[in-house]
Amino acid sequence: MNQNKVILIVDDDNRNIFALxxxxxxxxxxxxSCTLAKDAIQLLEEGNGISLVLMDMMMPEIDGxxxxxxxxASTVINDxxxxxxxxQAMPGDREKCLASGAKAYISKPIDVDLLLTEIERLTS
Known part of the structure; x- marks a missing residue:
């Protein structure tokens, strides 16, 4: 059941956080949710039962x-x-995201059905 799944949204735009x-x-x-990657890493390291992260790739300070x-690289939260x-939906962006360690790639505007399919695939 979905209520046991906690999703962390990391995005510097609060409108995106709200809509997602x-x-x-x-x-x-x-x-x-959080608007900075450093805060996301801290939340993950604290435990918090997070099942999956939606990571915006274009953020200030530390990008996605x-x-x-x-x-x-962390021994605690690497999985x-x-x-x-x-x-970003340019040729090669998907590959760059996956090469950085993402398990899936979704471009904005978000296809909700695709997003939900990927969430279920990765958290089952």
Whole structure:
């Protein structure tokens, strides 16, 4: 059941967090969020029962690529499923996201059905 799944949304745009949060909560997921990658890493390291991360790739300070690399380098949180979410839809962006350690890639505007399919695939 989805209510046992906690999804961390990491995005520097609160409008994206709000819209994704509404969509996911409406489908029974618990949602936590933050606007900086360093805060996301801290939340993950604290435990918090997070099942999956939706990581915006274009953020200030630490971008999504570096954040994913840091998560994958950790001995504590390196196995958390991460979906790269980005407005970048240029050739090679998907491959770059996956090479950084993301398990899936979704471009904005988000196809909700595709997002839900990937979440279920990665958290089952």
């Amino acid at each position: 949060g509404l969509t996911l909560r409406a489908r029974g997921y618990q949602v936590v 690529y570096e954040a994913i690399r840091l998560i994958r 958390i499923p991460i979906i790269a979410v980005t407005a």
